Amino acid sequence: MITDTNRLHIAIQKSGRLSDRSRELLEHAGLRIQTGKNRLSARVENFAADLMFVRDDDIPTFVADGICELGIVGLNVLEEFTLGQDAALEVLAELGFGRCALKIAAPEQFDYQGLKSLDGARIATTYPNLTKRYLQQNGINASVVKMSGAVELAPRLKIAQFVCDLVSTGDTLAANGLRPVETVLESEAVLVRTTKPVSGDKTVLLDALLKRIQGVLATKESKYIMLNAPENALARITEILPGVEAPTIIPLAGNPGHFAVHAVCQESVFWETLETLKGAGASGILVVPIEKMMI
Ligand SMILES: Nc1ncnc2c1ncn2[C@@H]1O[C@H](COP(=O)(O)OP(=O)(O)OP(=O)(O)O)[C@@H](O)[C@H]1O
Numbered sequence: 001m002i003t004d005t006n007r008l009h010i011a012i013q014k015s016g017r018l019s020d021r022s023r024e025l026l027e028h029a030g031l032r033i034q035t036g037k038n039r040l041s042a043r044v045e046n047f048a049a050d051l052m053f054v055r056d057d058d059i060p061t062f063v064a065d066g067i068c069e070l071g072i073v074g075l076n077v078l079e080e081f082t083l084g085q086d087a088a089l090e091v092l093a094e095l096g097f098g099r100c101a102l103k104i105a106a107p108e109q110f111d112y113q114g115l116k117s118l119d120g121a122r123i124a125t126t127y128p129n130l131t132k133r134y135l136q137q138n139g140i141n142a143s144v145v146k147m148s149g150a151v152e153l154a155p156r157l158k159i160a161q162f163v164c165d166l167v168s169t170g171d172t173l174a175a176n177g178l179r180p181v182e183t184v185l186e187s188e189a190v191l192v193r194t195t196k197p198v199s200g201d202k203t204v205l206l207d208a209l210l211k212r213i214q215g216v217l218a219t220k221e222s223k224y225i226m227l228n229a230p231e232n233a234l235a236r237i238t239e240i241l242p243g244v245e246a247p248t249i250i251p252l253a254g255n256p257g258h259f260a261v262h263a264v265c266q267e268s269v270f271w272e273t274l275e276t277l278k279g280a281g282a283s284g285i286l287v288v289p290i291e292k293m294m295i
């Protein structure tokens with residue numbers, strides 16, 4: 001592993017559901033990642049950082065130990081790791097991908113009567129800490145059977161009556177004759193940093209990279225909107241613009257009483273929004289994507 005003390009180390013999943021989007025996020029933040037096949041690390045050509053490609057389960061450990069200053073991992077994996085210990089980790093941002101939920105599921109034919117049906121039962125999971133916390137919080141006395149994978153098979157193998165596993169479409173549960181009955185955790189990929197001391201030089205790098213990543217995240221939903229409007233419609237139009245704090249209002253040359261309104265909308269702009277703006281007196285409405293933003 002690279003141990004250059006003046007470079008940041010960023011842990012991302014080597015190969016799996018989070019790999020491509022994690023890499024993409026860093027590339028959008030301007031990092032040019034050296035390519036190579038099947039490598040466990042990669043140098044960033046234009047920024048003092050190296051990427052570590054690891055199993056997602058190892059990312060919280062690497063970041064908490066300060067081996068990597070940053071990491072991208074599912075909240076599910078992170079919380080399973082931090083539960084019951086004082087880990088040196090801080091979540092900096094939710095990244096909007098890798099969305100799934102940790103759910104308790106029952107066999108389709110089981111007459112589930114709510115949480116009380118779990119009392120005294122066995123629940124198979126790869127997330128024993130999160131499952132136990134959920135049961136405890138709900139005052140349920142059930143035993144948790146830890147598995148390393150293929151959890152959905154547990155009821156058929158009579159290892160447990162219920163499972164607690166990740167679900168997104170629900171296809172895997174359905175294919176195994178199971179249906180979700182309780183939600184333990186809603187999850188998505190998060191950016192985490194170590195709270196272990198970071199050297200002065202690296203702090204500068206870390207801050208610069210975080211600003212860029214925040215910029216990338218902010219531009220995702222944001223749009224730049226331009227429109228024209230008569231003076232008497234400006235107050236109403238400013239109200240309608242989604243997530244706008246202070247629009248720029250410019251008088252239109254040769255058209256007294258008419259103005260151009262320019263604004264960064266921090267929320268999605270839907271067709272319905274444009275229709276409402278038009279109804280309020282706006283014309284010539286343009287919505288354009290924002291490529292970069294430094295907040
Ligand atoms: N069905 C799903 N839909 C969306 N996101 C998911 C889904 N399943 C898992 N995830 C998210 O993606 C993360 C990685 O999932 P993946 O299946 O690639 O992990 P893994 O098999 O444990 O990989 P690794 O080899 O790195 O240990 C999960 O921890 C979770 O946050």
Ligand SMILES: O=P(O)(O)OC[C@H]1O[C@H](OP(=O)(O)OP(=O)(O)O)[C@H](O)[C@@H]1O
Pocket residue numbers: 017149165166167168169170171172173
């Ligand atoms: O609700 P669904 O859309 O069917 O997704 C759920 C499945 O996805 C995940 O597994 P994955 O496919 O990543 O395989 P793995 O557990 O072997 O990594 C998870 O462990 C479930 O088995």
Ligand SMILES: [Mg+2]
Pocket residue numbers: 055056057
């Ligand atoms: Mg894993």
